[in-house]
Amino acid sequence: MSHWIIAPVILPALVGAAIMLFMRNDLLLQRVFSLASTLALTAIAAALLWAATLHPPEVYFLGNWPAPFGIVLVLDRLSALMVMLTALLAVAIQLYAIGSDWDARGRHFHALFQFQLMGISGAFLTGDAFNLFVFFEVLLIASYGLMIHGGGKDRLRAGVQYVAFNLVGSSLFLFALATIYAVTGTLNIADLAVKAQTLPEGDDALFRVAAVMLMLVFAVKGALVPLQFWLPATYANAPGPVAALFAVMTKIGAYAAIRFGVMVIPPSTPATGTLIADLMMPAAIATLIIGAIGVLGASTLGRLAAFAAIASMGTAFIAISAFTPAATAAALYYIVHSTLAGAALFLIADLVADRRAHDRLDQALPPIQNSGLIAGLFMASAIATAGMPPLSGFFGKLLVMDALRDQAALVWSVILITSLVVILGFARAGSTLFWKAHAAAPLEGPRHEPQGLAFTATFGLLAGLVALTVFAGPVMAWMEATALSLHDPAAYIAANQLPQVK
Amino acid sequence: MELLVASALGLLTSAGVYLMLRQRTFPVIVGLTLLSYAVNVFIFTAGRLTVNLPPIIDKYANGYTDPLPQALVLTAIVISFGMTAVLVMMALGAYLEAGHDKVDMNDTDETPKGGAK
Amino acid sequence: MLDYALIFAFLCFGLGLAMNVYRVFKAPGVPDRILALDTMVVNVIALIVLYGIRTKSGINFEAALLFAMTGFVSTVAYCKFILRGDIIE
Amino acid sequence: MEQIAEILISALLVIGGIFAVVGSYGLLKLRDTMQRLHAPTKASTVGVGSALIASMAYFLVFEGKISWHELMITLFLFLTAPITANFIAKAQMHRALREEDMPKTGVGSDWATFDPELTMVQPSPTDDAAPAVAEAPRRA
Amino acid sequence: MSLALIAALPFIGALLPGLMIRAGKNACAFVTGSVTALALLLLGLNAPAVLRGEVVQTRIDWLPSLGLNANFFLDGLGLLFAGLILGIGLLIIIYARFYLSKSDPMGQFYSYLLLFQGAMVGIVLSDNILLLLVFWELTSLSSFLLIGYWKHNPEGRQGARMALTVTGGGGLAMIAGMLILGNIVGSYDLTVILQNKELIQASDWYLPALILILLGAFTKSAQFPFHFWLPHAMAAPTPVSAYLHSATMVKAGLFLMARLWPVLAGTPEWFYIVATTGLITMVMAAKIALFKDDLKALLAFSTVSHLGLITMLLGFGTAEAATVAIFHIINHATFKAALFMSVGIIDHETHTRDLKRLGGLRTLMPITFAFATVAALSMAGIPPLNGFLSKELMLEEAYHTTWAGSAWLMPVLATIGAMFSVAYSFRFIAHAFLGPVRDDYPSKPHDPGFGLWAAPAFLALLVVIIGFMPMTSAAWLVNTAASATTGEPVQAYIKHWHGLGSPALWMSVAAVAAGLILLGAHKRLMALWNATPRPEAKAMFDGLIEPFAHLSRRLTDRLHDGALTRYIAIGILTIAATAYYGFSTGTHTPGTRALLDVHPVPALGWFALALATIAIVIFHRNRLLTLVLVGIIGLMISVGFAYFSAPDLALTQISVEVVTVILMLLALNFLPKQTPAESTDSRRALDMGVAGIAGLAIAGLSYALMTRDPAFAPIADYHIANSKPGGGGTNIVNVILVDFRGYDTFGEIIVLGIAAMVIYALTEALLRSGPANDRLVAWTPDLKRAGDRHPMMLVVATRLILPIALMVGVFIFLRGHNLPGGGFIAGLVVSIALVMQYMASGFAWAQIRQKVDYHALIACGVLIAAATGIGSWFGGLPFMTTGFDYFHIPPLEEFELATAAIFDLGVFLTVLGAVMLSLASLSRIALRAGETINVEPFDIDPSEGRSLDDLDPQEAR
Amino acid sequence: MLKRLFPHPLLSLLLFVTWMLLVNQFKLGSLVLALFLAIVIPILTGPYWEDRPRIRNIPAFAAYCLLVMWDIVVANIQVARIILFMRNEDIKSAWIPVPISLKTPEAVTMLAGTITMTPGTVTADMSSCGRVLLIHSLHAPDPDAIRADILTRYEARLKRIFE
Numbered sequence A: 001m002s003h004w005i006i007a008p009v010i011l012p013a014l015v016g017a018a019i020m021l022f023m024r025n026d027l028l029l030q031r032v033f034s035l036a037s038t039l040a041l042t043a044i045a046a047a048l049l050w051a052a053t054l055h056p057p058e059v060y061f062l063g064n065w066p067a068p069f070g071i072v073l074v075l076d077r078l079s080a081l082m083v084m085l086t087a088l089l090a091v092a093i094q095l096y097a098i099g100s101d102w103d104a105r106g107r108h109f110h111a112l113f114q115f116q117l118m119g120i121s122g123a124f125l126t127g128d129a130f131n132l133f134v135f136f137e138v139l140l141i142a143s144y145g146l147m148i149h150g151g152g153k154d155r156l157r158a159g160v161q162y163v164a165f166n167l168v169g170s171s172l173f174l175f176a177l178a179t180i181y182a183v184t185g186t187l188n189i190a191d192l193a194v195k196a197q198t199l200p201e202g203d204d205a206l207f208r209v210a211a212v213m214l215m216l217v218f219a220v221k222g223a224l225v226p227l228q229f230w231l232p233a234t235y236a237n238a239p240g241p242v243a244a245l246f247a248v249m250t251k252i253g254a255y256a257a258i259r260f261g262v263m264v265i266p267p268s269t270p271a272t273g274t275l276i277a278d279l280m281m282p283a284a285i286a287t288l289i290i291g292a293i294g295v296l297g298a299s300t301l302g303r304l305a306a307f308a309a310i311a312s313m314g315t316a317f318i319a320i321s322a323f324t325p326a327a328t329a330a331a332l333y334y335i336v337h338s339t340l341a342g343a344a345l346f347l348i349a350d351l352v353a354d355r356r357a358h359d360r361l362d363q364a365l366p367p368i369q370n371s372g373l374i375a376g377l378f379m380a381s382a383i384a385t386a387g388m389p390p391l392s393g394f395f396g397k398l399l400v401m402d403a404l405r406d407q408a409a410l411v412w413s414v415i416l417i418t419s420l421v422v423i424l425g426f427a428r429a430g431s432t433l434f435w436k437a438h439a440a441a442p443l444e445g446p447r448h449e450p451q452g453l454a455f456t457a458t459f460g461l462l463a464g465l466v467a468l469t470v471f472a473g474p475v476m477a478w479m480e481a482t483a484l485s486l487h488d489p490a491a492y493i494a495a496n497q498l499p500q501v502k
Numbered sequence B: 001m002e003l004l005v006a007s008a009l010g011l012l013t014s015a016g017v018y019l020m021l022r023q024r025t026f027p028v029i030v031g032l033t034l035l036s037y038a039v040n041v042f043i044f045t046a047g048r049l050t051v052n053l054p055p056i057i058d059k060y061a062n063g064y065t066d067p068l069p070q071a072l073v074l075t076a077i078v079i080s081f082g083m084t085a086v087l088v089m090m091a092l093g094a095y096l097e098a099g100h101d102k103v104d105m106n107d108t109d110e111t112p113k114g115g116a117k
Numbered sequence C: 001m002l003d004y005a006l007i008f009a010f011l012c013f014g015l016g017l018a019m020n021v022y023r024v025f026k027a028p029g030v031p032d033r034i035l036a037l038d039t040m041v042v043n044v045i046a047l048i049v050l051y052g053i054r055t056k057s058g059i060n061f062e063a064a065l066l067f068a069m070t071g072f073v074s075t076v077a078y079c080k081f082i083l084r085g086d087i088i089e
Numbered sequence D: 001m002e003q004i005a006e007i008l009i010s011a012l013l014v015i016g017g018i019f020a021v022v023g024s025y026g027l028l029k030l031r032d033t034m035q036r037l038h039a040p041t042k043a044s045t046v047g048v049g050s051a052l053i054a055s056m057a058y059f060l061v062f063e064g065k066i067s068w069h070e071l072m073i074t075l076f077l078f079l080t081a082p083i084t085a086n087f088i089a090k091a092q093m094h095r096a097l098r099e100e101d102m103p104k105t106g107v108g109s110d111w112a113t114f115d116p117e118l119t120m121v122q123p124s125p126t127d128d129a130a131p132a133v134a135e136a137p138r139r140a
Numbered sequence E: 001m002s003l004a005l006i007a008a009l010p011f012i013g014a015l016l017p018g019l020m021i022r023a024g025k026n027a028c029a030f031v032t033g034s035v036t037a038l039a040l041l042l043l044g045l046n047a048p049a050v051l052r053g054e055v056v057q058t059r060i061d062w063l064p065s066l067g068l069n070a071n072f073f074l075d076g077l078g079l080l081f082a083g084l085i086l087g088i089g090l091l092i093i094i095y096a097r098f099y100l101s102k103s104d105p106m107g108q109f110y111s112y113l114l115l116f117q118g119a120m121v122g123i124v125l126s127d128n129i130l131l132l133l134v135f136w137e138l139t140s141l142s143s144f145l146l147i148g149y150w151k152h153n154p155e156g157r158q159g160a161r162m163a164l165t166v167t168g169g170g171g172l173a174m175i176a177g178m179l180i181l182g183n184i185v186g187s188y189d190l191t192v193i194l195q196n197k198e199l200i201q202a203s204d205w206y207l208p209a210l211i212l213i214l215l216g217a218f219t220k221s222a223q224f225p226f227h228f229w230l231p232h233a234m235a236a237p238t239p240v241s242a243y244l245h246s247a248t249m250v251k252a253g254l255f256l257m258a259r260l261w262p263v264l265a266g267t268p269e270w271f272y273i274v275a276t277t278g279l280i281t282m283v284m285a286a287k288i289a290l291f292k293d294d295l296k297a298l299l300a301f302s303t304v305s306h307l308g309l310i311t312m313l314l315g316f317g318t319a320e321a322a323t324v325a326i327f328h329i330i331n332h333a334t335f336k337a338a339l340f341m342s343v344g345i346i347d348h349e350t351h352t353r354d355l356k357r358l359g360g361l362r363t364l365m366p367i368t369f370a371f372a373t374v375a376a377l378s379m380a381g382i383p384p385l386n387g388f389l390s391k392e393l394m395l396e397e398a399y400h401t402t403w404a405g406s407a408w409l410m411p412v413l414a415t416i417g418a419m420f421s422v423a424y425s426f427r428f429i430a431h432a433f434l435g436p437v438r439d440d441y442p443s444k445p446h447d448p449g450f451g452l453w454a455a456p457a458f459l460a461l462l463v464v465i466i467g468f469m470p471m472t473s474a475a476w477l478v479n480t481a482a483s484a485t486t487g488e489p490v491q492a493y494i495k496h497w498h499g500l501g502s503p504a505l506w507m508s509v510a511a512v513a514a515g516l517i518l519l520g521a522h523k524r525l526m527a528l529w530n531a532t533p534r535p536e537a538k539a540m541f542d543g544l545i546e547p548f549a550h551l552s553r554r555l556t557d558r559l560h561d562g563a564l565t566r567y568i569a570i571g572i573l574t575i576a577a578t579a580y581y582g583f584s585t586g587t588h589t590p591g592t593r594a595l596l597d598v599h600p601v602p603a604l605g606w607f608a609l610a611l612a613t614i615a616i617v618i619f620h621r622n623r624l625l626t627l628v629l630v631g632i633i634g635l636m637i638s639v640g641f642a643y644f645s646a647p648d649l650a651l652t653q654i655s656v657e658v659v660t661v662i663l664m665l666l667a668l669n670f671l672p673k674q675t676p677a678e679s680t681d682s683r684r685a686l687d688m689g690v691a692g693i694a695g696l697a698i699a700g701l702s703y704a705l706m707t708r709d710p711a712f713a714p715i716a717d718y719h720i721a722n723s724k725p726g727g728g729g730t731n732i733v734n735v736i737l738v739d740f741r742g743y744d745t746f747g748e749i750i751v752l753g754i755a756a757m758v759i760y761a762l763t764e765a766l767l768r769s770g771p772a773n774d775r776l777v778a779w780t781p782d783l784k785r786a787g788d789r790h791p792m793m794l795v796v797a798t799r800l801i802l803p804i805a806l807m808v809g810v811f812i813f814l815r816g817h818n819l820p821g822g823g824f825i826a827g828l829v830v831s832i833a834l835v836m837q838y839m840a841s842g843f844a845w846a847q848i849r850q851k852v853d854y855h856a857l858i859a860c861g862v863l864i865a866a867a868t869g870i871g872s873w874f875g876g877l878p879f880m881t882t883g884f885d886y887f888h889i890p891p892l893e894e895f896e897l898a899t900a901a902i903f904d905l906g907v908f909l910t911v912l913g914a915v916m917l918s919l920a921s922l923s924r925i926a927l928r929a930g931e932t933i934n935v936e937p938f939d940i941d942p943s944e945g946r947s948l949d950d951l952d953p954q955e956a957r
Numbered sequence F: 001m002l003k004r005l006f007p008h009p010l011l012s013l014l015l016f017v018t019w020m021l022l023v024n025q026f027k028l029g030s031l032v033l034a035l036f037l038a039i040v041i042p043i044l045t046g047p048y049w050e051d052r053p054r055i056r057n058i059p060a061f062a063a064y065c066l067l068v069m070w071d072i073v074v075a076n077i078q079v080a081r082i083i084l085f086m087r088n089e090d091i092k093s094a095w096i097p098v099p100i101s102l103k104t105p106e107a108v109t110m111l112a113g114t115i116t117m118t119p120g121t122v123t124a125d126m127s128s129c130g131r132v133l134l135i136h137s138l139h140a141p142d143p144d145a146i147r148a149d150i151l152t153r154y155e156a157r158l159k160r161i162f163e
């Protein structure tokens, strides 16, 4: 078994601690080490992705204890994919944070960033339900720190709300896990997947409660209506790069929903049946609608981006809630796309906000620096987010729609109508920000250095979208294989080498 | 006994939730603290209630209670402690920045009361 | 005989505890409540020790020791808050 | 031997129990806070004290292992009880009582709790733990 | 490949103008033009094969799993449209070079133009309807940019948004239609779809697909009732109008109808929807055009009208009608583009497009007059020009078409439409060019340079040529295109004279005559027109969009107004509801586990806990009291843990509880001490309800769990069995924490470390200059403060208690592996001991005497823990594999050493560091708030013989 | 050297004993550890306690402890009697300022503690010059007697022990 599986967790942890210990007061050193670590993480993630593509799932038995008694890490295509996505995103965001000097506007940005990466990687790689909780907490508390990075009234107040709401979520997570353990007596995900199928009938009801609560936890993370309320204020008030990093945080909810909803308690499970699907689909549709309406109704660019994120989660969860291989594959593709697109949008929003007195959309301001360039970037990310051709968003939507042709009447019309609303919202916002600006008094916005790095980062994310579009074919082929492996987790379970139950 | 524990658990949860729904940060934090106590007890009860069977290996022991939930509770306690600490600090910061300690952001800031002027 | 004494003691300290609780609930001021809490801790310690005798195990004596410590610290903290506001300046 | 020990232990337990009840009862019965302060600081300490001694004796005699933790707890309680009492008393004075109602010290200076200017200060040091804020010596 | 290249060229080329503009406008225009020319050339190379009746194809797999592939094919129809797009595109590029003013960013313009061109070519060459969709929406986007090209012009912005909304929206509908079509046939490839007429028209999904696809086509081609966006798109620069809104984009809809004609047409649904829409559009738009004074508006509505005409012809569903449609597409493209450019010239020269301010240009701009008139006459359908030819054929078709049983409706309305178009065409000539020369033109007009009139003139020439010799000049193209459209060989016979017997002759005679009469009566009709109220398209559109946008804003802001308490309430209710749903829909058999019986003292504990919990709700406004009650609750829970065989939990719970309370007290010092009563009774009742539900749910769930045994043997059995032999410890919980699930603990201490880090960073942020800092500096205690901060008794006592407490900490740490205790509890115990010291003499006082780098403490803790884990790698074992052994160094007794203990040390250090760093941060805030640092450990020192404050500050250290 | 090793010899001794009490077993290993801690911890806490108090008269100290023990028992019986059998209105509480001549903080603290633990009295506060202790007596028909009792019975002894 290769120790590399745990590297994405240990490396950031060590670097984060080292930054704290040796270079607490030297920003340059912090930048160098933190960036180096993130790049290394990317390389490792790439290697893991490669390995996961070639080989069946690999299990890392922590403490050399056999599953399900110890904690295991599992490297399968899905976890590898998510870690890779995180790493790539992290590189871009870190470049941006450095380029825009965001990391200098408060203490401990890079240490927190590294721990954040540790938490996210840990959450993706773990094969243990309770350990998933622990790493949720790691990434959450790091995100609290990053969210209030730099301080300020609104940010702190929004931060309090963010923390408070997530504490409720964490409590729910623990209630769910405790119930699961009390019913099944296990915490190992593979073991759970096995036991869920052979649960005595009398325990169904309680297990269903546990399943619902668990999925609601992921719904909180994934900002699924009606648990989305925490997101807009948080994302709109978080520092730009942090909000961009949060683009992957919501996806953790989606990831977990897939991991458990598809692999552990698929609709074929006797105890739970279609319970989850029945609840998730309407919620997802509501989410998409609320998000789209929010994009049109957003009062600031930050909130617009936030609601776009909600809408994207709606689409992703619509696909997930179909629980078919095709839909899961579409969901995975869409998740990757919307992560990059959302992040890009937040970075661009930050570029704009940085150059304007405010980012309100109901009043035009004088043209800003590099207006043309930023307008172009905005248009590109708007196209991607709205799911217009030619960028990957369009394919994502087509894939989702194609996979859900059974519910065509409902799902298609919702997806298409919301797309129109989103397009409208972006068109209005864009013309206010970049066209109307010329109508307003031709004053100069606050002066600004070019910030080459910041732009490079943003371009990088958009380039990722282009790549996702151009190589849609092979990417989708890969996603389909992954989806199949999730819908038939035999290999995943086998890798855990569970003891034979008598 | 189980009924007593369950009812106490319910009371804790209710009190926690009620305080969480107040409009000032301080009671909200206290409410969250109570909720986390409730959670810890809940996890603990997932190992069922036993008396005088501590999970300490001992040749005279006549059985052990389920130790795993206890370990989970310990982890949960520690984590919620960290979270609470951060939240307390953020609430203080928000109060100092805003001049009031309302949790809801749907109202215009009032003039600071109490200590901070 | 020992058992009866033990039960008697249990009831006594329990009764004491009950009175403390009542005092916490109904008191003219916070200092009284702090006092009640402090007494409560003491009674709890006693109860733990009695329980140790009953179960013939000292497994919880560290807990008792820690209760004594934390009880003291928190009492002082509450009082210092009343006295000065900032308990650790 | 065992008999005597049993009698002794039982006696200790009973006495302890009685004192505990008395202490807590005083907490309810007595008139004002300062009076109530007397009850637990003494009664309870002895009450729990004798219970602890009883336990020590019990384990020594019947389990054949000497357990010193009870002794430590007892000492700890006896060490801290006066401090607790002192603080609660000060808190009560500060909260509920007025300086006028107190007897004079007889030596001119006030009682510490009521002395408005009683903190000798120095400018805060500048280091990681405490920022460079050169407050002028401030009177509380 | 070459087909894909034709489509790709403009896209690639779109990058060039931006670069070339640095080399000057001519270079820029030249490069743009040559890109288009090259594409045109490539198209030409494929033309012969197409004319021979072959179909040229290129297939590139893109997204096979979806059936979306970059497949292109070129047949007659594609050839015709691609030719139009590229040919007219070339003319537009030349024209624009001279039209755009110096201030306009030409590079951008050409880039957008090429983007649009690429998208259009893509549409007409796609052999995959999903690919077609991609290009389709791209035209919407690129036209959005072109229409809004003049950023300063608000009409431009609104026009662009309207166009994008309408056409983009139609496009989205079309996506659905195409997906349905693809699902019916089982392939998204056009060549396959076109083979399956029966399959499609038999399917139940035919009508929905038809409607959705037509929505796309009608919006794009500005058919009634979606026509309103087109006139507003005229805010665009004239070259754009000429290109997009006459020649190409608006024809995309027509193209699509023609493209799918073989499989969609021929059904009554098709006839009634398409033909009727076309007819209405033709007549209505033509009428409006007559009353537009803005030349561009006039042309815009005439375009709409002609598009309606073509739609109608396609709607007839006969091969003949389709052929006429194709022919008119060609003719309309020629004369309408020419007219737009002429208008552009007039605008360019006279700085106005208002017919009321024009007239008499005939003598001032003779050249323009010449080709504009030719084009206009063709538009009016005056022989022998090409417009006449296609109009005659149209009337002929209309004459032979019965609509819902009435034979006369079609011909009559068609004639009326023709009449209006005669009228506005003549008005265009008469009111712009004829009449006396005026002296009040906004600017002195004269014919422009060759560059500007070359393109329109050339088109006018085509109008004439096709007009005079249709068979030689156009028939071949019409035939191939029509054959491709209808899927059957078509031979068009286009001639001017059909004999006196042909009804079309009399219909057009009537139309011309009536048209002239209308023109004559124009003044009075205009007055009448202005008098009659009519729906204003833009107003209606805005009336639709603005309220919706406003509503969205309201809804969004109302829902997400930052009312956290409501969010949480909703969340909790959702959780409870869904969880209950899950429970009630599953089978539940109550547990049979033997219950513990209740003893009086535990019951008393329950009573204490319950009472304190209720009290905390009642007294929660008194914050200090709240914390006291929290203390009681924590104590009771801790005792409960001790009673229910969880000594470790008892220890942890009580220590955590104390530290938490102390942190809260520290914060409370700066917060209001009272919580105002601000909730209404109803709100309280509501919250009570929510709280009650939550409590009941949790109580019920936990009871259901406690009273049953797990369905499977819990994994903990393994932990019990292997704690000593495998983990080397008898305290199973601790072994789980540092060994079985040590990885959890690793994450957990990192959470603590981060928490402290966050608190530190936040403090830094607060202490920076800003409102928070100002408030702190101006802070005055809101409570009366006692005289002495550091009573002597406590200090002296602490001098004994601190060392003892530290000892206890060490003790608890060392025994943790085998008995209740461990690194975490030890860390808290030591922290509490230090807190005691700080309360005695003050944090800063202690700081000065003993500096500890808490960051380092935390970091070291984490690193030590991690290092212990990594250490096992060197044994080739996985992360955190622990080892232990028993050692015997005489004369000492045998003792055990476990790597887990080192890990636990990491835990210890992290906990200690975290708590201390948090306290340090809070004490920094206190210092900023004006708190001061004492010199002596306690305020009153009897040995001094006098109180310290008699000294002056200098004397103190 | 030895002074550096044992800044507070008495404290070290106390800690040594404490450890043995804690580990509850008399083994060589424990002794070694106890010695180690008895050295290390005082050095760690040394900064908070620069001056070392010296007990000049150990036997007197021991005697004093026994005396206090006895008094505590007596005191409790008295207080119990007051609580149980005296009607509230008969209880005559009083504030009694007690001027003291002790100087050593440790001694003063000890006295204050003793007062709190013994007959119906609690040390409530101290004058800001450190010369007078404020004592609250639960039932003081004759305050001066109590004051005198404190001074003779305890302060005098403590003076002998500490100064």
Ligand code: NA
Binding pocket: B074, B075, B078, E737, E745, E748, E824
């Ligand atoms: Na722990």
Ligand code: NA
Binding pocket: B071, B074, B075, E736, E737, E741, E744, E745, E746, E748
């Ligand atoms: Na743990």
